[in-house]
Amino acid sequence: MTAIAKLSVLDLAPVVQGSNANEAFARAKELAQHVERLGYHRFWMAEHHNMPDIASAATSTILAYIGAHTQRIRIGSGGVMLPNHAPMIVAEQYGTLAALFPERVDLGIGRAPGSDGVTTRALRRDAKAAEDLLPQLEELQYFLGEEQPGQRVRAYPGVGSHVPLWLLGSSTYSALLAAQKGLPFAFAAHFAPDFMMRAIELYREQFQPSAQLSAPYVMVAVNAIAAATNEQAEFLATTGQQKFVSMIRGQEGLIPPPTDNMDAIWTDLERQQVTRMLRESIIGNKEKVQAGLRGLQARTGADEIMLHNIIYDQQARLNSYELIMHG
Known part of the structure; x- marks a missing residue:
């Protein structure tokens, strides 16, 4: 494996x-x-x-x-x-x-x-x-x-x-600048995945070695939530989905607990928008998440993957990172 x-x-x-x-x-x-x-x-x-x-x-x-x-x-x-x-x-x-x-x-x-x-x-x-x-x-x-x-x-x-400097981005601008300056590049696929593959491709194609870095180095940031079951992980993920709905609406507030019914919260259009922004998210039991991370690495050739999540319960957050690393 x-x-x-x-x-x-x-x-x-x-x-x-x-x-x-x-x-x-x-x-x-x-x-x-x-x-x-x-x-x-x-x-x-x-x-x-x-x-x-x-x-x-x-x-x-x-x-x-x-x-x-x-x-x-x-x-x-x-x-x-x-x-x-x-x-x-x-x-x-x-x-x-x-x-x-x-x-x-x-x-x-x-x-x-x-x-x-x-x-x-x-x-x-x-x-x-x-x-x-x-x-x-x-x-x-x-x-x-x-x-x-x-x-x-x-x-x-x-x-x-x-x-050590890194350039972060969600478009091709920072990818090209990172390549020009010979810096490692981190792509924000956890909220803006649209240009992920193109940005990484351009960065590798145009990379110029520098005193800091001799070869391209790509990190991809992605949302990842692991729990004992796929259903439990999907439940935990509704906290982040609510956060993005609030952002779309321009509403402020603290991070909410998960919900059993997102359909009572978002409209069809909001569901489509959130799903698009979060489409690279990897959510499920440990086997599903680890397989998803391997798939992301295979698609992007990432040298490193940075995990982010929005989980209401602290113990569930700690458990998620443990399951992903060690199962």
Whole structure:
């Protein structure tokens, strides 16, 4: 039987109904410790804003908390939305993390705002900043690289740290930029799978080796939920389906418990939209999920698969990752 690719975890510190951010952080810490024991390779967290059900807005801060409560697992951003920040600030933040947790820190970069247009303006972000990420990326590399002769502005800490950079994306833009800069590429198939195969193909075709990376390296992020039975896993997955319905409607709220009847919640059109966005999700018992992951790896040639899920119950969330890794 073909072995599954290296497995990692993406978490957003979800805030479930009846809970708060403090409890979400405790759940994230417990999950990171759990998947570290299970042998997962990375634990990444993502920047989102103005979303009451996601507590990972200050990504570098919560990663310091996660790093302090783990020993070996790589930690990182999946990702930092670079147009929201001055590259020097990002270099200082992740240079600090790299100093605290040597050889464990990744810096994944994206260009989406991580929220809606009104919030984007509140972040004081140049409306055109995401149109061309290259200058910002090169500025970030400059601050993380070796000090140059005559360099007057440096990131302390950060300079000389060479924190590994990744480019994240859900389209061909980041794939082509990752190829141009010789960086590893992570595709967000967990919510936007439409361009997955084309983006990966273009990345591999146009990859140019760099000091960081000599050959293409692809990671695919996908939703995966495992439980004792297929029916139980499908039940757990209704939490995430409700979350996406709320996003389509522009409604805010905390992460809901699963439901026995999604048809009482979504319209036919909403069901079609959610099904399309989540069509790469792998949901079922351990055999079904492991087979699905092997199939995804075979289709994409992924070097690594990053797993994400939205599960209301913490123990079910922990059990899901255990079943996927070890059955």
